[in-house]
Amino acid sequence: xxxxxxxxxxxxxxxxxxxxxYRLLKGPSLLDRILALDTMYIDAIAMFILMGVYFHSAVYFxxxxxxxxxxxxxxxxTSKFLMRGDILE
Amino acid sequence: MIExxxxxxxxxxSLFCLVAALGVIRMPDTLxxxxxVTKAGSLGAGLVVLAHALFHxxxxxxxxAVSIIALLLLTAPVAAHIIARASYRSNIPLSERTWVDxxxxx
Numbered sequence: 507x508x509x510x511x512x513x514x515x516x517x518x519x520x521x522x523x524x525x526x527x528y529r530l531l532k533g534p535s536l537l538d539r540i541l542a543l544d545t546m547y548i549d550a551i552a553m554f555i556l557m558g559v560y561f562h563s564a565v566y567f568x569x570x571x572x573x574x575x576x577x578x579x580x581x582x583x584t585s586k587f588l589m590r591g592d593i594l595e
Numbered sequence: 596m597i598e599x600x601x602x603x604x605x606x607x608x609s610l611f612c613l614v615a616a617l618g619v620i621r622m623p624d625t626l627x628x629x630x631x632v633t634k635a636g637s638l639g640a641g642l643v644v645l646a647h648a649l650f651h652x653x654x655x656x657x658x659x660a661v662s663i664i665a666l667l668l669l670t671a672p673v674a675a676h677i678i679a680r681a682s683y684r685s686n687i688p689l690s691e692r693t694w695v696d697x698x699x700x701x
Contacts, residue, residue: 508605535687541625549636567647567659
């Protein structure tokens, strides 16, 4: 069952990343690009976990945790910078 | 049995990630894109993490999966809110089908 499910899930996630990449490259405003990057890091967490299922390993969980923290901080910092021209008030 | 369940949850989560990406492509302006992404994206990634935890059934992995899901569910609304706030403050034009803008009433 997993031998079918893992390639299907990889294909769906790759399609999602490519669509987000299109919005990242095309996006009319800068905030659309930030939004596309925000979605891309969430999809990257899913892809890392999927790699963990594929290789029967739990090492990828730590990478996913670090990506989730860093992606959130990056989104908040860039949005605040665009809003005020300053990160810390 | 548990392998079938985790496979189904895995495909379902990736499907939600794809739906979020379709929302990014199809929606007309930044606020509606944010609306589509922040729910479907975090739900999809959370389902994939849950599938891994179901497949391995080990307490350490389960704890890490719970912490990743909690972190996603805590940070996604904050990120969405700050993106929406920045896009409204910097006067990015709304979709032309917007018919009410309650923040703009002076």
